[in-house]
Amino acid sequence: MYRILLVCLGNICRSPLAEAVFHDVMARRGLASMLKVDSAAIGRSHLKEKPDRRAIACALSRGYRHIEQIRSRPVKAQDFLQFDLILAMDESVLRALQRQCPQDARHKLDLFLRFAGHEGEAEVPDPYYGNAEGFTKVLDLCESGVTAIVQKLNLPS
Numbered sequence: 001m002y003r004i005l006l007v008c009l010g011n012i013c014r015s016p017l018a019e020a021v022f023h024d025v026m027a028r029r030g031l032a033s034m035l036k037v038d039s040a041a042i043g044r045s046h047l048k049e050k051p052d053r054r055a056i057a058c059a060l061s062r063g064y065r066h067i068e069q070i071r072s073r074p075v076k077a078q079d080f081l082q083f084d085l086i087l088a089m090d091e092s093v094l095r096a097l098q099r100q101c102p103q104d105a106r107h108k109l110d111l112f113l114r115f116a117g118h119e120g121e122a123e124v125p126d127p128y129y130g131n132a133e134g135f136t137k138v139l140d141l142c143e144s145g146v147t148a149i150v151q152k153l154n155l156p157s
């Protein structure tokens with residue numbers, strides 16, 4: 001079992017969208033026994049909340065129904081032990097993770113899009129203060145990132 005944790009500031013926009021896309025790919029490809037994917041927040045202002053309603057609407061418009069199951073939770077110390085790969089949505093989240101992470105687990109940290117080998121931007125832009133278009137852009141990036149990561153990990157497709 002390979003474990004991936006997706007992290008953004010609030011765990012209500014970007015990381016839930018990426019988790020929902022992963023969940024869909026895993027269900028379609030029968031990967032649930034091989035891969036565990038979860039998401040978490042570096043910040044503390046939206047804990048236990050459902051994803052942002054704009055993130056839910058965007059995900060449901062493409063059939064990613066798992067988004068409705070997610071509730072925001074904080075990154076915990078044990079995450080650095082239990083997950084194999086911890087992917088931050090932007091540089092400031094990565095820096096915050098680096099500050100919390102024990103030295104011997106630092107190799108588990110990376111940017112989501114950098115790990116995915118995405119050409120162009122390395123950060124998933126924060127859509128919170130923007131409009132629906134920003135959420136569509138985030139979902140596009142999540143879809144291409146997740147596809148690339150599943151290929152990179154050499155999981156069956």
Ligand code: 4NP
Pocket residue numbers: 008009010011012013014015045046126127128
């Ligand atoms: P996320 O988006 O990190 O993608 O979940 C945000 C959610 C909340 C805030 C900022 C970004 N906030 O400032 O409350």
